[in-house]
Amino acid sequence: MTFEISPTNRVRQLSEKARYDEESVHAILDAGLVAQVAFVQEGKPVVVPMIYGRDGNRLYLHGARKARVIRMLEAGPSVCLNVTLLDGIVYARSLFNSSMNYRSVTVHGTATLIEGDERVHALSVISEHLMPGRSEEVRPSHEKEILMTGVIQVEIESASAKISMGPPDDEDEDMDAPVWAGVMPLRLKAGALIRDPEVPEDMLPTPHMQSQTGRSF
Amino acid sequence: MTFEISPTNRVRQLSEKARYDEESVHAILDAGLVAQVAFVQEGKPVVVPMIYGRDGNRLYLHGARKARVIRMLEAGPSVCLNVTLLDGIVYARSLFNSSMNYRSVTVHGTATLIEGDERVHALSVISEHLMPGRSEEVRPSHEKEILMTGVIQVEIESASAKISMGPPDDEDEDMDAPVWAGVMPLRLKAGALIRDPEVPEDMLPTPHMQSQTGRSF
Numbered sequence: 001m002t003f004e005i006s007p008t009n010r011v012r013q014l015s016e017k018a019r020y021d022e023e024s025v026h027a028i029l030d031a032g033l034v035a036q037v038a039f040v041q042e043g044k045p046v047v048v049p050m051i052y053g054r055d056g057n058r059l060y061l062h063g064a065r066k067a068r069v070i071r072m073l074e075a076g077p078s079v080c081l082n083v084t085l086l087d088g089i090v091y092a093r094s095l096f097n098s099s100m101n102y103r104s105v106t107v108h109g110t111a112t113l114i115e116g117d118e119r120v121h122a123l124s125v126i127s128e129h130l131m132p133g134r135s136e137e138v139r140p141s142h143e144k145e146i147l148m149t150g151v152i153q154v155e156i157e158s159a160s161a162k163i164s165m166g167p168p169d170d171e172d173e174d175m176d177a178p179v180w181a182g183v184m185p186l187r188l189k190a191g192a193l194i195r196d197p198e199v200p201e202d203m204l205p206t207p208h209m210q211s212q213t214g215r216s217f
Numbered sequence: 218m219t220f221e222i223s224p225t226n227r228v229r230q231l232s233e234k235a236r237y238d239e240e241s242v243h244a245i246l247d248a249g250l251v252a253q254v255a256f257v258q259e260g261k262p263v264v265v266p267m268i269y270g271r272d273g274n275r276l277y278l279h280g281a282r283k284a285r286v287i288r289m290l291e292a293g294p295s296v297c298l299n300v301t302l303l304d305g306i307v308y309a310r311s312l313f314n315s316s317m318n319y320r321s322v323t324v325h326g327t328a329t330l331i332e333g334d335e336r337v338h339a340l341s342v343i344s345e346h347l348m349p350g351r352s353e354e355v356r357p358s359h360e361k362e363i364l365m366t367g368v369i370q371v372e373i374e375s376a377s378a379k380i381s382m383g384p385p386d387d388e389d390e391d392m393d394a395p396v397w398a399g400v401m402p403l404r405l406k407a408g409a410l411i412r413d414p415e416v417p418e419d420m421l422p423t424p425h426m427q428s429q430t431g432r433s434f
Binding site for chain 2: 047137151192194199
């Protein structure tokens with residue numbers, strides 16, 4: 001499936017880097033950890049970084065039930081979300097052609113507060129996205145904790161991905177410049193686990209957690 | 218100096234993690250690479266990831282002069298920017314208390330298109346932020362290139378930082394749970410430089426560029 005190209009989601013600059021197919025959009029959303037969620041409050045823009053999860057063409061966000069961002073989003077405003085993963089700094093032969101490599105998705109949709117079983121499902125989706133498998137290692141959430149958590153659903157109404165990769169794209173006249181050019185790759189990487197000082201020294205992370213140590217984004 | 222606390226920038230959730238002093242705000246802005254820039258277009262929110270640079274309490278953004286984002290921002294709208302650096306996934310003893318460690322800054326201001334010498338200065342600030350020292354290694358920008366670049370200034374009118382770090386903060390009743398808890402640290406790291414295939418194999422990156430290989434964000 002492909003998202004319909006409209007004035008809302010059409011990528012105008014460097015449009016050859018645009019993708020509108022679900023597979024590309026979903027892959028970037030699944031690779032990211034935090035979405036930047038923008039909405040309008042009293043006519044002014046607000047952008048808030050939020051953890052999220054995806055189920056089909058639905059995104060879930062959460063926060064404290066009484067948090068401003070949840071109170072704003074439960075009113076059902078239009079939202080615009082962006083998830084960007086930085087893949088490198090592109091050192092071209094001129095500053096003008098220098099840039100970044102990245103995978104980025106922009107989503108447009110409408111926020112809705114969800115409750116009941118939907119809320120429980122959404123929290124599970126968010127948890128699996130951030131910490132896959134962890135829900136089987138800790139106690140089940142208390143009813144009170146679920147009630148204290150506000151969960152927002154955003155149905156993806158429109159989306160586009162933009163992917164920039166590869167070496168610099170320099171002017172022909174610059175190609176013989178005696179200067180090194182290329183890419184400094186970037187990657188968000190998980191390092192060695194840091195034990196909570198209150199955890200007994202001889203308690204090892206579960207094999208599942210140990211397997212997560214090599215995660216990168 | 219400290220940014221005045223107002224309804225615009227007051228951190229309501231986990232307010233003990235908030236900082237309003239310039240030093241904290243500037244340090245995070247200087248450590249980040251990409252800002253998420255939100256504005257209102259025809260009543261709807263839009264958020265766009267953009268490279269930036271900082272000079273005092275002024276942020277500079279740039280894009281193609283004819284790009285939609287520049288055309289929108291040159292109209293002088295209110296903007297909200299967020300820069301977030303992810304420092305870790307916090308594995309608590311419950312899903313409810315699990316979270317992330319991060320450094321985040323939110324800035325509110327008004328966009329202004331700048332031209333002339335200011336534009337040249339701003340482009341230099343952005344370039345130094347992304348690729349310090351690189352401007353001395355490549356040719357000077359052509360006048361045409363500068364004219365093709367739209368530069369937006371955002372004076373920081375209001376700002377707040379939010380910093381979350383350290384081990385999980387669990388409920389007392391969960392402290393004896395037989396489950397490992399702690400932090401999976403995250404870091405955006407620069408890897409080994411990738412040479413543009415058009416660069417001769419025997420041309421080495423400048424010592425300056427080689428020194429950048431260990432950068433992390």
